[in-house]
Amino acid sequence: MTPCIKVQGEANFDGLVGPTHNYAGLSYGNVASQHNAHEHSNPKQAAKQGLQKMQSLRDLGLVQGVLAPQERPDMLTLRRLGFSGNDTQVLEKAYRESPALLAACCSASSMWTANAATVSPSADTQDGRVHFTPANLTNKFHRSIEHEVTGRILSRVFADDQYFCHHPALPANDAFGDEGAANHTRLCADYGKPGLELFVYGRSAFDSSLPAPTRYPARQTLEASRAVARLHGLADHSSIFIAQNPTVIDQGVFHNDVIAVGNQNVLFYHQAAFLDTQTTLHNIRQKMPSTTLHFIEVSEAQVPLADAINSYLFNTQIVTLKPGHMALIAPTECAENARVKAYLDTLPDLNTPIKEVHFIDVKQSMRNGGGPACLRLRVALNEAELAATNPACLMNEALFTRLNRWVDLHYRDRLSVNDLRDPTLLHESRTALDELTQILQLGTVYPFQR
Numbered sequence: 001m002t003p004c005i006k007v008q009g010e011a012n013f014d015g016l017v018g019p020t021h022n023y024a025g026l027s028y029g030n031v032a033s034q035h036n037a038h039e040h041s042n043p044k045q046a047a048k049q050g051l052q053k054m055q056s057l058r059d060l061g062l063v064q065g066v067l068a069p070q071e072r073p074d075m076l077t078l079r080r081l082g083f084s085g086n087d088t089q090v091l092e093k094a095y096r097e098s099p100a101l102l103a104a105c106c107s108a109s110s111m112w113t114a115n116a117a118t119v120s121p122s123a124d125t126q127d128g129r130v131h132f133t134p135a136n137l138t139n140k141f142h143r144s145i146e147h148e149v150t151g152r153i154l155s156r157v158f159a160d161d162q163y164f165c166h167h168p169a170l171p172a173n174d175a176f177g178d179e180g181a182a183n184h185t186r187l188c189a190d191y192g193k194p195g196l197e198l199f200v201y202g203r204s205a206f207d208s209s210l211p212a213p214t215r216y217p218a219r220q221t222l223e224a225s226r227a228v229a230r231l232h233g234l235a236d237h238s239s240i241f242i243a244q245n246p247t248v249i250d251q252g253v254f255h256n257d258v259i260a261v262g263n264q265n266v267l268f269y270h271q272a273a274f275l276d277t278q279t280t281l282h283n284i285r286q287k288m289p290s291t292t293l294h295f296i297e298v299s300e301a302q303v304p305l306a307d308a309i310n311s312y313l314f315n316t317q318i319v320t321l322k323p324g325h326m327a328l329i330a331p332t333e334c335a336e337n338a339r340v341k342a343y344l345d346t347l348p349d350l351n352t353p354i355k356e357v358h359f360i361d362v363k364q365s366m367r368n369g370g371g372p373a374c375l376r377l378r379v380a381l382n383e384a385e386l387a388a389t390n391p392a393c394l395m396n397e398a399l400f401t402r403l404n405r406w407v408d409l410h411y412r413d414r415l416s417v418n419d420l421r422d423p424t425l426l427h428e429s430r431t432a433l434d435e436l437t438q439i440l441q442l443g444t445v446y447p448f449q450r
């Protein structure tokens with residue numbers, strides 16, 4: 001099919017899966033990560049599934065971008081933690097002393113770009129620029145080492161400070177735990193018009209009277225969400241802070257995007273998603289009096305919470321194909337779950353803007369708890385902003401072919417956590433990333449290049 005590229009006002013930037021993609025069980029509270037710990041991974045297949053997903057969205061006529069992965073193994077961090085000698089010795093010592101620490105420094109977790117940053121479109125911000133704050137991801141060590149390079153990559157993709165404003169990550173402390181766009185969504189009548197940014201938090205750092213989960217960690221604090229909204233210059237009428245239901249966090253909903261997703265005038269969520277659903281919906285309506293909103297609530301009777309979590313029904317992308325006509329992009333796991341599939345079969349007939357459902361295979365990512373929505377960072381851009389975006393990072397036929405060839409050349413098709421100390425893997429990874437920065441015209445972004 002010949003893709004017809006129309007600017008819809010929103011671009012999706014997917015994270016390219018890095019060459020060290022593996023299953024190390026690093027994310028306590030993320031049931032898929034825990035469940036698949038120490039399975040073999042297939043980095044080549046993972047990267048190709050990601051590329052195919054990007055291509056499929058492009059085929060639907062959407063603007064699709066690519067974000068480069070991190071340098072892994074993270075030798076700089078290993079050295080900061082006291083491992084010394086040449087690279088081979090550093091890897092060997094880290095492996096002998098703490099395989100888990102080495103695995104953390106090798107995670108390809110930056111593929112989940114919904115956690116790369118929070119992005120506020122120019123229509124919402126005080127200075128009329130697009131604002132970016134990389135997420136500090138303090139709750140998980142392996143993710144807390146991403147934000148510096150993430151910030152650098154974002155500033156190379158969105159370089160023009162006439163249009164784009166980049167903030168550093170929030171202070172690296174649990175009080176300001178920030179997971180980026182995975183806990184942020186935006187409702188609006190049109191991407192280019194002022195919207196309402198929904199910040200969902202799991203606990204408060206300074207107000208212990210607010211409810212919090214007891215089993216699994218709440219990664220996002222209210223204080224972090226408020227800080228990001230302040231930095232981005234969001235007015236009170238452009239932002240709303242919503243408490244996530246702590247009991248769902250305790251059942252494995254480690255980010256709000258596992259249980260709710262929004263696009264334009266649609267909010268699609270499970271009945272258990274928020275602490276106080278009625279008040280939440282009422283407050284949203286109050287702040288968007290002139291927009292016809294569609295709240296699509298899925299009840300426990302329609303889809304039990306456990307099925308929603310296992311299938312990632314809400315970690316779907318809702319994309320606008322033409323005005324008032326949206327598609328839901330779901331992982332194939334949703335088609336394999338009878339109850340979820342039965343619900344999705346009815347969805348296009350519910351008289352909402354969602355008219356189509358598409359299934360895509362991102363199983364390599366799903367096994368670590370990352371569905372279609374985790375893999376993408378949404379950036380609403382007007383035409384001038386899109387024109388100011390690094391064109392080498394925008395997906396087209398040539399880039400798709402080139403990146404597939406690049407993956408074929410550099411990636412392994414089988415990796416276990418025991419392979420992570422192999423100095424050849426480090427060499428392969430650096431060779432691949434060095435070439436990638438040229439393909440994507442990023443300049444030097446990785447510590448090994450500087």
Ligand SMILES: NCCC[C@H](NC(=O)CCC(=O)O)C(=O)O
Nearest residue numbers: 024025026027030033109112374
């Ligand atoms: N938005 C989806 C994020 C998934 C990610 N998983 C991981 O990091 C698992 C890595 C591992 O266990 O090897 C996380 O939990 O932050």
